[in-house]
Amino acid sequence: MSQVSTDPVDPATPGLSARPAPAWSAWRAVVGFGMVSLAADMVYEGARSVTGPLLGALGASALVVGLVTGAGEGMSLLLRLAFGPLADRTGRYWSLTLSGYALTAVCVPLLAVAPFLGGAGLAVAAALILAERAGKAVRSPAKSALLAQAAGAVGRGRGFAVHKALDQLGAFAGPLLVAAVIAATGLVWPALAGLAIPGAAAIGLLLWIRRRVPDPAVFDTGTPPAAPALAGSDTGTPPAAPAPATTAPPTPRSGWFGADLPRRFFLFAAAAGAATAGLVTFGIISFHASQTGVLAAAAIPLLYAAAMVAAAMAALASGYLYDRWHARVLFALPVLGAAVPALALSTTAGAIVAGTLLWGPPSECRTRPSRRSWPTWFPPPAGPPPTASSPPSRALRHWPAEAWPGPCTPARCPS
Template sequence: MSPWRFVVGFGVVSLLADIVYEGARAVTGPYLASLGASAVLVGVITGAGEAFALAGRLVSGPLTDRTRAYWPLAFGGYTLTVASVPLLGFATGLWSAGVLVIAERAGKAVRSPAKDVLLSHAAGAVGRGRGFAMHEALDQIGALAGPLVVAGILLLSAGDYRPAFFALAIPGVAVLVVLVRLWARVPNPAAYELTVPLTEIGTVPTRLPSQFWTYLAFAAATTTGFAGFGLLAFHLATRELVPVAVVPVVYAAAMVVDALAALLTGWCYDRIGARILLVVPLLSALIPPLAFQDNAIPAVIGALLWGAVLGVQESTLRATVADLVPARRRGTAYGVFAAGAGLAAFAGSALLGLLYARSLTAVVSVTAAVQLIALLVFATSRLRLGTSSRRV
């Protein structure tokens, strides 16, 4: 199988998986509420799930490197996710549903480092920027389709969640079928990376390179100053800039921009290197002064810029990790990177939400200051970022 076909195949896996879990996540809050959960309990359950998805990678990442069981870990993680969602239709109480919601997120923690390592090998043969960008573009198709599928089924079933969860078993089975086929066709994707320095064969670095930690500092800084869509949607709705029913449409449009931005920056990354990542802090700093205006047009433009930044974060930021870290430590690197950047995003969302309640000027000022810090971190290390050899 050619590396491009492998990249596209893995993109199809992510597309189908996103239909399953993004479809379910779109209604997790109201579904838990229908079982008697309070707003606080919904926050606790979903927050615990996200904590598992992020912190769990600090375990699954090193485990991936130690065992090199990339395919079994990826398969196990996807299985846990696609099984947990349909089982929600059988949940008879709040706590059983809560366990399944958390289990779905735990599946992401199990599979993500192994999946990223597998993808990095094939992407290394076609251009890591383009490879990760294609994967992200296909992924976002699923993220868009999943909630729409669930919405349609809920409409037809008069608001009964169970048929929607059961229907998501179909793409879930397809995930495992495509994944097993890729596994059988390409049992060792590391073979795609043919240029292996002889001095590195058989060696396993004990520490992640210093370049990686500098890069993580940049990624954490820029995600700390990145406003989440929840806050943007809150502003659109509470200020009555657009009807509430239009907010999901704005989100869907942002997902389209996400995919386009991933493809464009991935192409640029393969030609000019990590300098293209300068767009992340620059665009992130522009989001609040646009998105939090009391005018629908600039607010929607700000939301679309949010989608563009998210597309770069989910593709090119991840591609760069593979160029900074030898393959035998990439599982650990991806686990640490996801946890570090994810926790920074969580802290940043909480901070910006607090500032939003006090002063929009403070939101704009703090975001600009944090993104300036990210630019300074990048400037002091840009000659090294993205210039390491692609090593196995």
Template sequence: MAFGVVSLLMDFVYEGARSITGPLLGALGASGAVVGVVTGVGEAAAFGLRLVSGPLADRTRRFWTWTILGYVVTAVAVPFLGLAGVLWVASALVIAERVGKAVRSPAKDTLVSHATAVTGRGKGFAVHEAMDQVGAVIGPLTVAGILAVTGDDYAPALGVLAIPGAAAIVLLFWLRARVPDPAGYETTPTAGETVVPGQSRRLPRAFWVYAAFTAATLSGFATFGVLSFHLVRQHLLPVAAVPVIYAAAMGVDALAALATGWLYDRTGTTTLAVLPLFAAATPLLAFTRTSWLAVAGALLWGAAVGIQESTLRATVADLVPVGRRATAYGIFAGIMGAATLVGGTLTGVLYDVSVPLLITVVITIQALALALLLITRTRAVHPAGA
């Protein structure tokens, strides 16, 4: 529970900032393509650099150190984002905040996977994600309120986020002192835990097939930066209202995480079929010129993110042994990062070219992802044919 409070506080910080990334970059002269590239690169960094941080966490076994370091990077980068007066500085800080997530996430996910071993990983990761989203609702609403009062001044709106960031770091140090080794919660072996001579360092084939499905669905998924850019550019909402929509999307994120986490513990990967369906429907709604439809698209985007942040990650823990789990999370995140970069860049560029073309491409990609998920399930049921 205490770790959930840390995540709540830090989501307060970085989700508050992410809720206005698109309008902030737009105010500094960015086009839709630039917003898509910067947010895509940021997400790619958040995922891709875990290819390094994951194995390092496994090798050093310093899971708390990597977790704390990553949170510190984020807590420092966000308040300075509000002071950026030129596009390249703001872009660098957006990416730096995501780098902090890359540093901490494999180690943090490993710590959470240990703690959820006795509760059911689908439910455990879902509850953790739901607590994240409490902060993800409070942060954007706080930013929205300050923007409304100050006349869209980004400096105080982002500067106030230094307070929950500092509180989270203090709580992390306290928690590490109380629970130095969460691996003690692993009371039973995990699926795939048996060590085979000569193969103890290899990840299961099921993991790689599952990662391929994840890459496919994320390569056709828009970032909120592009969605919020559309909302402001088409004058569908004022800038101060965008963080409110983001907060609502994060509330939907929490509900989707809890629902799919509960279903995952009972039905397995079948639950994930809703992810490409949500991702395909999002641009159909979000990139219209009707306010309520665009808002509905943003909320559906939040539901898809909730599944990505909880159930997708829970599955990895059930596929990979304890000794390789941080490495697996790092590799999985690297694959997610590359796909997210493709998704953010693709949707940003296509937005500037043709919204109907953007929608067509996204639907096609998600149809392919859904087919790949079916193959994944077939292989899981018939391992001899894998």
């Protein structure tokens, strides 16, 4: 397979010239990607904070709200299995990143016109919500690859930390902006229309980064190989013996997806799914709060922002507790998950607030301790690490223990 333009080029390789120096430093590129995520998170997290009330106002039932929001979250995850390998095969990392962000920047503000479409408004709003979540799946793998290359020169731990911190700031600021507009106007649609401003900012910033750093791989130089000893040198050190050939990794068994994974992986996956199956989307919680009239319209986005803060604090605590108690912290997930619907779907304001604050931590932390458990329970196979286009089953088994060093904080765990 031929190399794509975004693959790093070794300047020492005969016949290949070194890439020109970028106009920006690596840190500036990393911060630029972080600012893009900040603006984009303001858009889609702001919209998610009022998805339930919006669909309810358009005539949706709780079942429809659950189906639309649940299907959207599923699409944003499952479609990455297709768009990650697509980015690797085509090398169109920038195109996929821009396309995904464009879907978010366009679909969310268009939700503002749904209340004016009469009977078609509900169908249009549902389609726009699903399209926005599909955009998340389109851009995430490609953007992560670009960011990882840019962060290679500054340290991927620090680079992703800065990026995630800015990302979390946008996730908190978006609902606050929506709440302020609803409080001022008493309507949801002006708040959604106003999200066009950070959406346009995200696209503009991304185009600017692409122009200044068209190939972030120039930062990802890696570790240079040791120079071979020259003939006739006076060092007196004999040339090193050639490294022995490594055994190729075993070829995964053919058949259905994940056929080469151990049985305990599927038991673990089933347990993780069952532990969080009771978690409802915030769309259901916000729909219930608005339909019952327990909370004011402007208070619902504020409640979502508070849940994001609770999730961030829980991520800090889960990383610390995992280092002490290891996978035993996972037993807390079904307990928290069982309490969420009982409280969040009640008819008192205090219980709804408490249930939403409990909803945030399991929603954020259900993947953090689980990821840490993989290296212990599923040792990596022999052979080189997989890439985004490797078979998903091998990528799961090759999870590196050092990939998530230290406590898992909102600023250190890339999503």
